[in-house]
Amino acid sequence: MGWLGPAEIEALKLSLRVSFWATLVTLPFGIFMAYALARWRFPGRQLLNGLVHLPLILPPVVTGYLLLLTFGIQGPMGKLLGELGIIVAFRWTGAALAAGIMAFPLMVRAIRLSIEAVDPKLEQAGATLGASRPFVFATVTLPMILPGVIAGSILAFAKAMGEFGATITFVSNIPGQTQTLPSAVYAFLQVPGGEGAATRLVVISIIIAMGALLLSEYVGRRAAARVSGS
């Protein structure tokens, strides 16, 4: 990658790390939330659904500010995590937290759709054959929603790569620490002569976004074919 400067490489690597962890840590919560919203009927379900989708419709700067209030050093969650020795404010972990929260609704939507497509009658069949709920989930539901889980994860990863507003509000724009790819593009555009670096990062952004989209389509089709048995 000789054509990239060290600051650009650093931003790219940081973004990949942030997005990877944001997606991985969010995934179990995303599957659980999608299952709960798709299959369980409980009071406040619509409210929960709204909460999950909030980051999608709120201005990102608002989400970032709310994160700062709760997870900042003086915030309630921030203090709690601080006592456990985890500090997210102005660290790459904070960037991952912001990216994860912003990507969460996209992930839940994709997985929820695939869960709703699974016929509950198949899960009943599993139960009559002796499988308890967790086993039915692991042996019937999960394999059948795999395409949705993969598609949701790739979508979430791509969203995390592009997250800007909440991240910059919550953890600022510190090179090497919280300066992700979009933050770096923004920073380069602020200084005279930075257009070259910005353009290179923009090209990389486009490649990653396109690649993620194509990959998710491909994997989704492969997995769907496997699951439907054709």
Add this chain to the structure above:
Amino acid sequence: MSLSVHLQHDLPDIKLDLSFDAPLGVTVLFGRSGSGKTTVVNAVAGLLRPKAGRVAVDGWELFDTNQNLWLPPHRRRLGYIFQEGRLFPHLTVRQNLSYGRWFAPKHARRENPDKVIEMLGIGHLLDRRPAGLSGGEKQRVAIGRALLASPRLILADEPLAALDDARKAEILPYFERLRDEVSVPILYVTHSAAEVARLATSVVALQDGKVVRHGPASDVMADPSVAPAGVRAVGAVLKVRVQEHHADGLTELEAGGARLFLPRIPHQVGEDLRIRIPAQEVILSSKRPDGLSALNVLEGTVETIRAGDGPGAIVSVQTPAGPVLARVTRRSVTALGLEPGKRCYAVIKTVALAPQDVGGRLSPA
């Protein structure tokens, strides 16, 4: 009694309130759609929680609302064969078959997979996925999957309803073998009189959520007042023995000294069978008929005549072969002067005896 069912439940249209005890073998829940059959099976399976009731298999309670006892479906040790098969699409046939086996207690694994696979003739399908199977093949795999879970109770909810006649004829023998070779009670839901005649050890006739008749197939099916599937389902069930296969494509059966002919069936000479004779395929004559194309004429005496509000009547004729039912008009009853004790002849068209009405004989029926 190996299966004991007491249920009360409110459905949108009907109130379910029924009890029955079933012996080993196939207990058929018979009734038209909406009579509550599937609700009963789902409550037994634990997929539906009834308002009140108790179900026990060999004295082992699956639930009892009085004791606040409720086993979840996965602890009921069932083999449920669904109408649509419900095979797992992401697993191969082999994996589908072993699914229930994974969860069965090790000491309870009675069935030998190789034997079951051979019995169902699905050895060549093991590496395929359900999407690549025909309807009949899917249902055979579903039977195998249920059986290999080593269940203490087999449930079947209209397992043939989604199949065409040829596939039905392909699957029915496997249920007969289940009944005769597997010592597990089977609760079988259907609205087909032909399936009842072939499979039932006992029949529980349901109407609007109540048991209207319960007993051996030959009794329940001969009672036109039950007629859960309509008057067309009324028919006598006779015990017969295969006498001879004739060169002209007919098979000769012997029943209590009388001879019956029907289109050739695959059963061996000397084999004991049950055969259902639909009442609407029987014609009555007060004199020995002459110059008729029908080959089967049974002489007997009128036992009962049941007439409803409509123009039809069901006449029960005692013949050497057993009681035969005929569906005739009330006008004919008057014209022929039919009354209990009167001699008459029951005429059955040979081709009216369809192969799907022929099944292996049962000891208790």
